[in-house]
Amino acid sequence: MSLKINELCVNCDVCEPVCPNKAISMGPDIYVIDPALCTECVGHHDEPQCVVVCPVECIDPDPEHPETNEQLLAKLARLQGGAP
Structure with missing residues (x-):
């Protein structure tokens, strides 16, 4: 499932540069x-890097975008120009 930044965000700027897919803006x-x-950094890291570096713990799973690990890997392949 995709992640979502909630209203506790303090705009500390640490999450954006660690995202391997440039999903954060x-x-x-x-x-x-x-x-x-x-x-969720599947295919890159063992855990979402934005969650690891967030000092206020404001990043949660996004219930509006549920995805399995397999779907996340397929999305990564598409993003990298590979097979769907």
Whole structure:
């Protein structure tokens, strides 16, 4: 499932540079995660790097975008130009 940054975000800027898929960007008020790009770091790391570095623990699973590990790996392959 994609991740989502909640309203506790303090815009500390540490999550954006660690995202291997460039899924994190500054939104109108706080950082946001693009669910089309977020793979929860599956295929890159053992755990989502944004969650690891977040000092206020404001990144949660996004219930509006449920995905299995297999679906996240398929998304990563598409993002990298591989087979779906």
